[in-house]
Amino acid sequence: MKLGFTPEADEQADESDLWWRANRPKAQGLFAAELAAAKAFIVATPKLGQFYGLVDGLEFRRVLLPRTGHHIYYTIEPDLITVHSVWGAPRGRGPKL
8 A cells, every 4th residue: 555645744754853853862863763664554554543533524543653752643545545744742732634
């Protein structure tokens, strides 16, 4: 199955990676490594992500990046998984989907 990012999610991932590299000198590549592992997990087992809710008839799921505290929010279609948001869980609220 193919995995794609919305432009917003792609920008959020890039910003998080840049922040992590600039502010976590002992673990600069951690965000990128966790994101890569989450992408592989989602493609291999898309339905195992935690159900988040329905938005405009779309079922959203999420996967936690445990060490960086980010969630990956995505939807599943027959041939495509779309990541809609890469969101810092410590914010205390979810993203607008």
